[in-house]
Structure formats: structure tokens, C-alpha cells
Amino acid sequence: MIITVASGKGGVGKTTTTANLGVALSKIGKNVLIVDGDISMANLALIFGFEKKRPSLHEVLSEECEVGEAIYKHNSGVSVLPASLSIEGYKKSDLDIFPDAISEVADDYDYVLIDAPAGLNRDMAIHLAIADKVLIVLTPELFSIADGLKIKQSSEMAGTSIIGAILNRTGRDYGEMKIDEIEMIVQEKIICAIPEDGNIRNSTLKRRSVIEYDPNTPASKAYMELALKITGSY
Ligand code: ADP
Numbered sequence: 001m002i003i004t005v006a007s008g009k010g011g012v013g014k015t016t017t018t019a020n021l022g023v024a025l026s027k028i029g030k031n032v033l034i035v036d037g038d039i040s041m042a043n044l045a046l047i048f049g050f051e052k053k054r055p056s057l058h059e060v061l062s063e064e065c066e067v068g069e070a071i072y073k074h075n076s077g078v079s080v081l082p083a084s085l086s087i088e089g090y091k092k093s094d095l096d097i098f099p100d101a102i103s104e105v106a107d108d109y110d111y112v113l114i115d116a117p118a119g120l121n122r123d124m125a126i127h128l129a130i131a132d133k134v135l136i137v138l139t140p141e142l143f144s145i146a147d148g149l150k151i152k153q154s155s156e157m158a159g160t161s162i163i164g165a166i167l168n169r170t171g172r173d174y175g176e177m178k179i180d181e182i183e184m185i186v187q188e189k190i191i192c193a194i195p196e197d198g199n200i201r202n203s204t205l206k207r208r209s210v211i212e213y214d215p216n217t218p219a220s221k222a223y224m225e226l227a228l229k230i231t232g233s234y
Pocket residue numbers: 007009010011012013014015016017043168169170194195196197198200201204219
């Protein structure tokens with residue numbers, strides 16, 4: 001199953017969620033490929049220490065290599081298709097090749113998770129269209145929720161159904177919006193809340209997923225719970 005992790009607003013936790021949901025699914029025995037679909041701002045590779053790997057998705061998207069050559073196994077158990085941080089890499093990439101490249105390998109995995117860019121440009125439309133399901137990432141702030149609603153509408157226009165939304169960075173601000181208020185606005189179920197957790201920043205600095213960094217921290221437990229929900233075993 002191909003799941004695109006999307007949000008309208010940037011900086012809400014898509015990359016963090018893609019990496020950690022991927023590691024969590026792998027911990028419960030699933031075969032997972034994580035794809036750095038945010039090819040202009042490739043951050044996912046950083047979490048796994050794969051930003052210098054060549055070939056990367058950029059070489060796949062410039063038809064310099066086969067997609068299988070740019071997939072790397074990480075010791076957490078997940079396979080990663082990283083993008084590089086170079087601007088040249090980005091410039092030579094043709095995202096129109098992306099759907100075929102992903103389709104070529106998708107059947108080898110139980111889950112393919114795509115870390116999408118923010119916003120609603122043409123790149124995003126490609127990421128929404130290729131997915132079997134879209135997972136929307138929100139934070140408990142009005143702008144993030146309003147933008148999330150647009151992602152929901154775009155997914156529907158692309159004919160892709162939504163798994164649900166996750167609410168990231170909860171418990172950060174006093175008086176933040178409540179889950180039922182948010183569900184009312186986006187007309188979508190919040191399937192999991194991921195608390196604000198300083199271990200996420202610390203783990204990123206150590207170039208690891210938070211689950212590998214400390215499996216008992218609140219965010220790690222929440223991501224494990226999300227993985228169980230997504231596999232239907234919760
Ligand atoms: P996006 O991919 O949507 O732009 P990121 O995953 O890069 O967002 O997250 C943006 C920033 O927020 C990063 O510095 C990340 O470490 C931090 N962050 C994300 N989720 C949490 C959380 N639950 N608790 C604390 N910090 C978080």
C-alpha cells in the first residue's frame with residue numbers, strides 16, 4: 001500500500017512522521033520503503049544519515065539509474081529511497097517519472113511511505129494521485145487545519161481516499177484547539193495524537209528516528225500506536 005504523508009502547511013511534522021511511522025511499521029514486522037518525495041527540501045535522508053548516498057532519487061528522476069539502485073537498507077529495518085541535498089540534483093529531476101519509478105518497486109513492500117512537500121502545487125498533485133491512501137498531518141493551529149482541509153479536498157479530486165489525520169505537537173500551547181473542534185472543521189477523523197516531545201529534536205540531532213533513540217518516550221509510543229492503527233491491529 002502506498003501512503004502519502006501530506007500537509008498544506010510546512011513544518012508540521014511530515015518528515016518526522018514518515019520516518020517514525022516507517023520505523024514503527026518495520027518494528028511490527030512490516031516490510032517498509034520510505035521515500036523522500038520532498039525533492040526540493042530533502043530532509044528525510046538526514047534522519048537516516050543517507051543524504052550522501054548516490055545514486056539517489058534525483059538520479060532516478062533524471063534517468064541515470066534504475067530505482068532499485070537508489071534504495072538503501074537502514075539498520076532500523078526500513079528501506080529508504082533518499083533524495084540528495086544538492087540543488088543540481090533537484091534541477092535535473094523530472095517528477096513526471098516519479099509515479100512509474102514508485103510503481104516499479106511498490107509491490108516489493110507492505111508499505112511505501114512518501115514524505116510529500118508542503119503546499120498544493122503540481123508536485124503535490126503527483127504525490128496525491130500515486131497514493132492508495134493519504135495521511136494528513138495537522139498541528140492544533142488554525143492555519144494548519146485550514147490548509148489541511150485543502151489537502152483533503154485535493155486528495156478527493158485526485159480520487160485518493162484519506163486514511164485519516166494525525167494531530168502532531170499536541171500539549172505545546174495552553175488553550176490549543178480541541179480534537180473534536182478540529183475534526184469538525186476538517187471533517188476527518190484524528191486517528192492519532194503525537195505529543196510535543198523534545199526527544200524528537202534530540203533524536204534528529206543524533207540522526208536517528210525517535211523510536212530508535214528512545215522507544216519509551218511519549219512520541220515513540222504514539223508512533224507505535226499509529227502503526228498498529230494503520231495495520232488494523234490496534
Ligand atoms: P515538515 O516535514 O512537515 O516540514 P518536520 O517533520 O521537518 O516537518 O518537523 C518540523 C520541525 O518540528 C522539526 O524540527 C522537528 O524536529 C519538529 N517536530 C516535529 N514533530 C515534533 C513533535 N511531536 N515534538 C517536537 N518537535 C517536533
